[in-house]
Amino acid sequence: MERNTRQRDAILSVISEAGRPLSTQEVLLAGQAVVPSLSIATVYRTLKDLAAEGWILPVKLPGEADRYEMTRLGDHYHFKCSSCSKVFDIHEKLKKTTLLAPRNFVIEKYDLILYGRCNECVPKHK
Amino acid sequence: MERNTRQRDAILSVISEAGRPLSTQEVLLAGQAVVPSLSIATVYRTLKDLAAEGWILPVKLPGEADRYEMTRLGDHYHFKCSSCSKVFDIHEKLKKTTLLAPRNFVIEKYDLILYGRCNECVPKHK
DNA sequence: ACGCTAATAATAACTTATTATCAATAAGCA
DNA sequence: TGCTTATTGATAATAAGTTATTATTAGCGT
CATH class of the missing domain: 1.10.10.10 (Winged helix-like DNA-binding domain superfamily/Winged helix DNA-binding domain)
Structure with missing residues (x-):
């Protein structure tokens, strides 16, 4: 540019x-x-x-x-709303100890994607 | 069929x-x-x-x-080797308590993908 | 404000994965 | 074994996302 x-x-x-x-x-x-x-x-x-x-x-x-x-924005993972299709950031980190891989496998990075309803798309009542 | x-x-x-x-x-x-x-x-x-x-x-x-x-094979997540490109199954579950989403967001499911080296592609020495 | 030319707008071309087409093949019943 | 027709193999067509092309526009140094 x-x-x-x-x-x-x-x-x-x-x-x-x-x-x-x-x-x-x-x-x-x-x-x-x-x-x-x-x-x-x-x-x-x-x-x-x-x-x-x-x-x-x-x-x-x-x-x-x-x-x-x-x-x-740095390290974080994502949430995709199955209703409006928007993707949101979640600024939390997983504890590495919760990530398990088979013996001798080396984890370099991970992607965690949550799917569900965002606050706008969750029915307010019921 | x-x-x-x-x-x-x-x-x-x-x-x-x-x-x-x-x-x-x-x-x-x-x-x-x-x-x-x-x-x-x-x-x-x-x-x-x-x-x-x-x-x-x-x-x-x-x-x-x-x-x-x-x-x-049921619920599990995946590991992709960045060297040989093979994908492997990991039959562990994340504790739901480790999954955080913003207030009022409802989590329906999640996808976890690990990237790294599989046992075949990790250098044996060094 | 002028002029040079990088950047844009519109659209054609391309890419990669997948699906459709159709003549040839083969599953399975008589 | 022979017949009927579902399935296959080869390839053309399609789809969606992205990139290339090129005449036109506009940044910015003078």
């Missing part, structure tokens, strides 16, 4: 302010609220650049396209 | 005897050891049928095509 463009600024601030990982479509929609002409090609291109520069990281869930979130 | 074919028998026994989730390519290769003419189309078709009949289940990892394993 050699020039600061409105598109790039919009995309980074959209992700920074989301508070949860965003899909490319979510980035496109939120970004178009700032720069109406924003195109999906620019979203993909900019997400790739921002990731290469270390600002954002891809969040990978099984069977789904990458979402992105700020790198500075 | 209305006929028992050598292809179908081969595919099911290959998965049953693998002891770990197999990709479609792994099923094809192992199946061709039994029925040399086995084609990838038959592998996909049969895997879908076997899953619909409840014999096998898809194992989904982020960014990767489905693998399959026997349904009878």
Whole structure:
């Protein structure tokens, strides 16, 4: 990146302010609220650049396209709402002692994904 | 399914005897050891049928095509070797008390994926 | 404000996994 | 064994996500 463009600024601030990982479509929609002409090609291109520069990281869930979130958020895991499909961060760490692998296997990292209903989607009564 | 074919028998026994989730390519290769003419189309078709009949289940990892394993294995999670790319079963359960979600979020299920080196790929010395 | 050229917008092209098509093959009953 | 037709094998078609192309737009140094 050699020039600061409105598109790039919009995309980074959209992700920074989301508070949860965003899909490319979510980035496109939120970004178009700032720069109406924003195109999906620019979203993909900019997400790739921002990731290469270390600002954002891809969040990978099984069977789904990458979402992105700020790198500075550090280690955590994710919760996906089975109703609204939004993904949320959970800033807890598992105690390593709770992770078990077969003898002689070396664990380098893990991904924990919870599925359920977020606060917006849990029926308030009943 | 209305006929028992050598292809179908081969595919099911290959998965049953693998002891770990197999990709479609792994099923094809192992199946061709039994029925040399086995084609990838038959592998996909049969895997879908076997899953619909409840014999096998898809194992989904982020960014990767489905693998399959026997349904009878029950609840467990997976370990993927970052060296040989094989996926292994881990038959342990996390204590539910170790799973935390934000207030008002309801956890329905979870997926834990470990990444690292399997016993075959860990350097024996050093 | 001007000019150079990086970045964008629109869309075509591509990728990888999976599914559909259809002539040839083979399961299993008479 | 022969017949009927479900299943297979080979490959074309499809699908969804992502990347490439290119004329146009706009950042930014002068």
